[in-house]
Each structure stands twice: as C-alpha cells, then as structure tokens.
Amino acid sequence: MQIELTVNGAPRSDDVEPRLLLVHYLRQRCGLRAANVGCDTTSCGACTVLVNGRSVKSCTMLAVQAAGQEITTAEGLAAGGEMHPVQQAFRQEHGLQCGFCTPGMVMAAAGLLAENPHPTEAEVREGLEGNFCRCTGYHNIVRAVLAAAESMSA
Amino acid sequence: MIPAPFEYEAAESAAHALDLLARHGEDAKLMAGGHSLLPMMKLRLAVPAVVIDIGRVGELAGIRADGDDLVIGATTCHADVAASALVQSQTPLLAYAAAQVGDPQIRHRGTIGGSLAHADPAADLPMALVALGGVVEISGPGGTRTVGADDFFAGFFETSLEPDELLTAVRVPRCPGPDWGYQKFVRRANDWAIVGVAAAGHRIALANMGPVPVRARAAERALAEGASVADAAGLAAEGTDPAEDIHADRAYRQHLARVLTRRALEHQTG
Numbered sequence: 001m002q003i004e005l006t007v008n009g010a011p012r013s014d015d016v017e018p019r020l021l022l023v024h025y026l027r028q029r030c031g032l033r034a035a036n037v038g039c040d041t042t043s044c045g046a047c048t049v050l051v052n053g054r055s056v057k058s059c060t061m062l063a064v065q066a067a068g069q070e071i072t073t074a075e076g077l078a079a080g081g082e083m084h085p086v087q088q089a090f091r092q093e094h095g096l097q098c099g100f101c102t103p104g105m106v107m108a109a110a111g112l113l114a115e116n117p118h119p120t121e122a123e124v125r126e127g128l129e130g131n132f133c134r135c136t137g138y139h140n141i142v143r144a145v146l147a148a149a150e151s152m153s154a
Numbered sequence: 155m156i157p158a159p160f161e162y163e164a165a166e167s168a169a170h171a172l173d174l175l176a177r178h179g180e181d182a183k184l185m186a187g188g189h190s191l192l193p194m195m196k197l198r199l200a201v202p203a204v205v206i207d208i209g210r211v212g213e214l215a216g217i218r219a220d221g222d223d224l225v226i227g228a229t230t231c232h233a234d235v236a237a238s239a240l241v242q243s244q245t246p247l248l249a250y251a252a253a254q255v256g257d258p259q260i261r262h263r264g265t266i267g268g269s270l271a272h273a274d275p276a277a278d279l280p281m282a283l284v285a286l287g288g289v290v291e292i293s294g295p296g297g298t299r300t301v302g303a304d305d306f307f308a309g310f311f312e313t314s315l316e317p318d319e320l321l322t323a324v325r326v327p328r329c330p331g332p333d334w335g336y337q338k339f340v341r342r343a344n345d346w347a348i349v350g351v352a353a354a355g356h357r358i359a360l361a362n363m364g365p366v367p368v369r370a371r372a373a374e375r376a377l378a379e380g381a382s383v384a385d386a387a388g389l390a391a392e393g394t395d396p397a398e399d400i401h402a403d404r405a406y407r408q409h410l411a412r413v414l415t416r417r418a419l420e421h422q423t424g
Contacts, residue, residue, distance in 0.1 A: 001162060018162035018205065019195075040155050042193055042260060043344065054233070054262040060192050061263065064162050065185075065209060108259065129343045130257025 003067040007032070008076030016063045022056075023047040025063035026073060034074035034103040038132070045131030048104035048111075049073050055111030057130070074103040077110060086110050086148040095144030097135035105131050109145045117153060121146060157195035164207045168293060171208050171320055176295055178204040180317045185209065186229040187263035189256075190272035214267070214322060217241060224248075225291075226324045228267025232279075233258070235266055245326050247334040247354050250423060251282035254336070257344045267321045270306070273313045276346035276362040278338070280307060284359035284367045285334075285352035288326035294319035307366035329354050335418030339410055341401060348401045349410040351390070353418035363394040363411055370394075373415055387416035 004013045007030055014029055026032045026049065035058050038046030042060040049058045050072040077084035086109050089095070096102045105128065112119065112127035119127060124145045125138065133141060163178075165171035175182055181203035185191050188209070194200035208214055214229040217238050224245055226235060235241055235252035242249040255261055255269065255278050269279040270290060283290075283303040290306050292299050295318055308314050315321060337351045338361075350361030351370075356377045358370040372392035376385060391408035398404050417424070 017159070019157045019159055021156070024156075040196070042189065042256075045257070045259060048259055051262070055259045056262050057259045060189055062162075062188065062192070064164075065188065065207060067164070068210070111262075112258065127258055130259045 001064060003064055005066050005068060006070040008072060009079060014063075018062065018064050020063045021059055022049070022061040022063050022066050022071070023058035025066070026058060026071070029063075032073045032075050035107075036100055036103060038100065038104075043130075043132070044101070044104070045108055045128075046101050046104040048107040048131065050107055050111055053111070053114055055108045055130075072107075074106050077106065084110065085151045086113065086145070089144040089148035089151065090141070093140050093144035093147055095141040097133075101131060101133045101135075105133065105141055109148065112145070113149055113152060118149060119145070155196035157192070158198055158201045160195075160202055161204045162207065163204060165211050167211055168208075168213055168320060168322055171206055171211065172293060172295065172318070174204075174206045175318045175320065178206070182206050182317075184271075184320065186214075186265045186268050187231060188268075189260055189264035190268055190274070208320070219244065219328075220325075222328055223325045224328060226266055226326070228321050228323055229265045230267075232256075232261035232264050232266065232269075236261065244328040244330050245286065247286060247329060247336060247352060248282055248326055250336050251278045251352065254278045254338055260344075266324055270324065271313060271315060271321050273307050273311050273366070274346065275307075275310065275364065275366055276348075276350070278347070278350065278361070281347075281350050281352045281359045281361040281367040282336075283324065283326070284369060285354045285357050286326045286329060287354075287357060288324055290321055291323040291325060292319050293322050298322075300325070303367075304369065310365035332421055335421045336423045337414035337418045338424070339414060349396075349407050349414060351411065351414040351418040353415070358390065358415055358418070360390070360394065360411055360415075363391070363396045363407060365397075368394060370411070370415060377419075383419040384416060387412055387419055390415035 036046040038044035047058045183202035215227040232252040335353045370390040372389040373386045391411040396407040
C-alpha cells in the first residue's frame with residue numbers, strides 16, 4: 001500500500017507491503033543505514049529512531065504505521081553536514097567502542113534531552129534503559145549525554 | 155524476523171474499527187502501538203489475516219476526569235499516562251505503574267488498552283487496574299458495556315473481550331494521597347516482573363502469581379480486621395498457585411509475594 005511520510009525532513013511516498021518493518025523500510029528503501037537491527041525483539045535499542053520527536057524502536061513498528069508521521073534517523077541529526085551536539089559529545093567523550101549501538105544510543109539520547117533538557121546522571125542512566133552497549137559498559141556514554149545537555153543549554 | 159503476510163486496514167474512527175472487526179471476524183487483530191502484537195507476529199505466534207490499526211483514531215486517546223473517576227482512552231501510550239499531571243495527582247499508582255513498563259522507547263508506543271487486552275499476568279498495568287478496582291469500557295456490535303478488573307482477566311493471556319469487541323477506555327477511581335505502594339521484582343532492566351505487588355489502600359494485587367493478576371484476599375481481609383501490615387503481608391501468598399520457571403520456583407515466588415506485599419503496604423516503591 002502507498003504511504004506518505006516525512007523522513008529526515010523530506011517528504012516521501014512509497015508503496016510498501018504491510019508487513020514491512022520500519023527499520024527495514026529505512027535501511028532498504030530509504031538507504032538510511034544508521035538504524036541497526038540488533039536483537040530484533042524490542043530489547044537492545046540499536047534500531048532507535050525518532051517518531052514525531054519521540055524515541056521508538058523501529059524493529060517494532062510497521063512502515064505503514066509511520067504513514068503521516070515524521071521520522072528522524074541519525075543521518076537526519078547531522079543535516080547540513082554539521083554534527084548534532086549529541087553526536088559531537090559522543091565523539092568528544094569517546095562514548096563508543098565498536099559503534100554498533102551508537103546510532104540508537106544517540107537517537108535515544110536526543111529524544112531524552114528533548115523531553116528533559118537537564119537530566120541528572122541517574123535520569124540519563126534510566127533514560128537509556130532501552131539501549132544496550134555490549135563493549136564497554138556505559139560510563140562514557142552517560143558522560144557524553146551529560147556533556148551534550150550542557151552544550152545544548154549553553 | 156518478518157511477520158507473515160497480512161491485510162492492513164487503518165481505522166478512521168472507533169465505529170469504523172467495529173465495522174472492520176464485524177467484517178473480518180476472528181481473522182482480524184486490533185493493533186495500536188503494536189508492542190505486544192507485533193513481536194508475537196514476528197515470532198509467528200500470532201498470524202492474523204487482517205490487522206486493524208487503531209493507532210491514529212484520535213477519539214480513542216486522551217485522559218480526562220469524570221466525576222470521581224479518571225478515564226483514559228485505550229490508545230493512550232504509557233509515556234503519556236506516566237507524564238500526565240492529572241494522573242500523577244489523582245491516581246499516582248497508575249502513573250507510577252505506567253512508568254515501570256519496559257523502557258522509554260516502549261512507553262512511547264505501547265498503550266494502556268493494548269497492555270490490558272494482551273493480559274500478560276506479569277505485566278504492570280493489569281496488576282495496577284486490579285489494585286485500583288478499575289473497569290474497562292468495551293464497544294461491540296450490540297453497544298457498550300463495562301467490565302470490572304476482577305472479571306476482565308479470564309485466563310493466561312485471555313480476557314473477556316469478544317472477537318468483535320473493542321476496548322475503548324479504562325476507568326479508574328481517583329485515588330490521591332500517599333496510601334499506595336508498588337513493588338516489581340526483576341532481574342534485569344526492561345524486564346517483566348518475577349513477582350509484582352500493587353497496593354491501593356487495602357486492595358492488594360499480585361502480578362505473576364497465577365495465570366491472571368490476582369487479589370491477595372486473605373491479606374486484604376486481615377487488614378480490614380485490623381491486623382498489622384507485617385501480619386497481613388504474611389498472608390499475601392494464601393491461595394496462590396504461581397507457575398515455576400527458570401527465575402523462580404513456587405515457594406520462592408510465594409516468599410517474594412509476602413515480602414513485596416509488606417513493602418507495598420509500607421508505601422514503598424521499587
């Protein structure tokens with residue numbers, strides 16, 4: 001069926017099968033490969049994108065459910081080639097190792113900061129409860145989100 | 155994992171959703187946030203021929219006060235219930251329960267009606283509804299009806315909803331003030347309760363202590379007769395027959411029910 005939606009600020013219209021998952025639509029049809037398929041069971045958060053500004057796991061949403069909605073992926077955060085403060089902070093604080101979880105972490109963090117611009121460390125940790133990092137633990141990721149909060153409010 | 159093929163219908167109103175249900179019968183499933191149904195479809199545990207999307211039916215979402223009750227539309231997501239100033243002030247147990255579901259991303263999509271209709275005995279909202287003595291509002295081809303929480307959950311992942319009916323709203327009594335507690339024992343972040351306890355006044359509901367969320371009636375009776383919290387909590391597992399799994403055997407679950415009931419009755423959250 002035909003869906004019309006906005007992806008990273010650009011309107012799109014695509015003919016999709018109803019069973020197509022949003023993450024597969026973004027990766028295969030839109031060529032946006034930042035959102036990763038990790039666990040594929042709504043647990044790991046590697047596929048996190050923003051739907052109307054709110055973080056969502058795109059492995060557990062149908063593309064047809066996204067009709068009429070605004071989707072933002074990590075590619076859309078860096079629109080114009082300038083990295084988003086959350087992306088800059090992840091680089092600055094070395095908030096990644098292998099990088100697989102990073103796009104999901106960045107999107108979850110961007111969603112969190114949109115809802116709560118000045119989170120405490122505990123709120124950051126709870127806010128990233130839906131995102132798994134299997135490399136290093138979470139210290140630098142949390143540090144990066146706190147640094148991003150600071151730079152965004154400066 | 156990819157769901158089996160299905161036909162997709164986007165409902166434009168509650169009446170339209172009922173028409174679609176009537177037309178497609180038991181082959182159809184309703185979907186709002188899809189956070190219970192879609193994972194089951196990906197595992198092919200659910201293979202509906204038709205999915206009726208009610209996620210964009212505006213009249214099914216929203217939170218309002220109605221006399222002594224709060225009325226929450228079925229497709230209101232957990233994040234909106236948790237963040238609602240009205241729910242937080244009037245029925246704080248429900249706001250807290252909604253904030254315990256899954257993780258932030260899940261709470262942005264999962265809905266109160268979906269969680270109740272899914273009827274996972276380990277889930278947060280079924281237990282909260284039972285503790286609060288809420289009711290669900292249901293529309294069907296013959297009109298509307300309401301069902302109390304104690305009668306709504308009919309069995310393991312089973313409710314009293316008929317295949318041609320739509321859960322439209324949840325009605326809970328206002329229950330302000332500090333006389334509530336909520337306990338959820340989990341091994342991992344983002345997990346379902348191994349055992350959960352919600353207490354609202356003298357009503358106590360247990361999660362994952364049977365095929366449906368159950369009342370701890372012996373403990374409730376003891377409280378009503380003036381027993382201490384510790385003595386009443388000691389009766390919390392009376393009459394329960396919890397399942398055993400990798401996380402806990404029957405005796406351990408019953409032990410947890412007693413300990414967590416005491417904490418809930420002491421108005422602790424966790």
